[in-house]
Amino acid sequence: MIYSTELLKGTLKTIVLKLLADNKKMYGYEITQRVKELTLDKIQITEGALYPTLHALESDGLVTTETEFIGKRVRKYYSLSPSGKNKTKEKVSELADFMDTMKFLLDIKPKTA
């Protein structure tokens, strides 16, 4: 199963932040591959979604970047800033809370027969 695309909406930023919190520094392509691998291909982050997200995180001051050259090819590493670490905790706990709420909502029993 590959999830219908609208489910990912709103969770991408949190996923990226959490991965950076766990891995110190990562680059864009690596993030797409890691997510694909960890979710057994169920979640595939497209580059058109990822790069704008990374740029937004950077302009919000949540991540910092450093560029490396692998041969002649550029590789741009992203790391959490201090405020990014705080934001990650917020977003992860918000999402966890939201998922609990949703689980409850999807298990509710009838009120009217």
Added chain:
Amino acid sequence: MIYSTELLKGTLKTIVLKLLADNKKMYGYEITQRVKELTLDKIQITEGALYPTLHALESDGLVTTETEFIGKRVRKYYSLSPSGKNKTKEKVSELADFMDTMKFLLDIKPKTA
């Protein structure tokens, strides 16, 4: 806590379908109030989001409607069609699966120290 709005995206249709599956028939305003009540105000469905969603479900043949008059005021009840019932099962199980995947993803441990 009230969830940041982007989280709701993609889950609204599923919430509505599930409520209809559990309650046979409901009207729009009732749905907003029920969700608000069940989630202790954490999720508040706006009318601007709900009504277009209900109309879309209807034009997709997933729900049927019947109009009632309460005094002079119109009340429009929505009920699941047979295909709506199948769709509900699909969407609920997809969302449940997605949430499991997300929980795993948000709990992952570092790969690189």
Added chain:
DNA sequence: GTCAGATACATTAGATTCTTATGTATCTTT
């Protein structure tokens, strides 16, 4: 009896966030 707040429908402009497509360039494997 009137006025505020709740009930109940609906639409629209604008924001956000994604997909799909496209572009550029390098590296690796056959």
Added chain:
DNA sequence: AAAGATACATAAGAATCTAATGTATCTGAC
């Protein structure tokens, strides 16, 4: 030499929400 993987990026369009606005009726408090 060519195909596929690696690696960055942008842009047009679709989808889905918020916030604002509109209309109208009902109810309870003063």
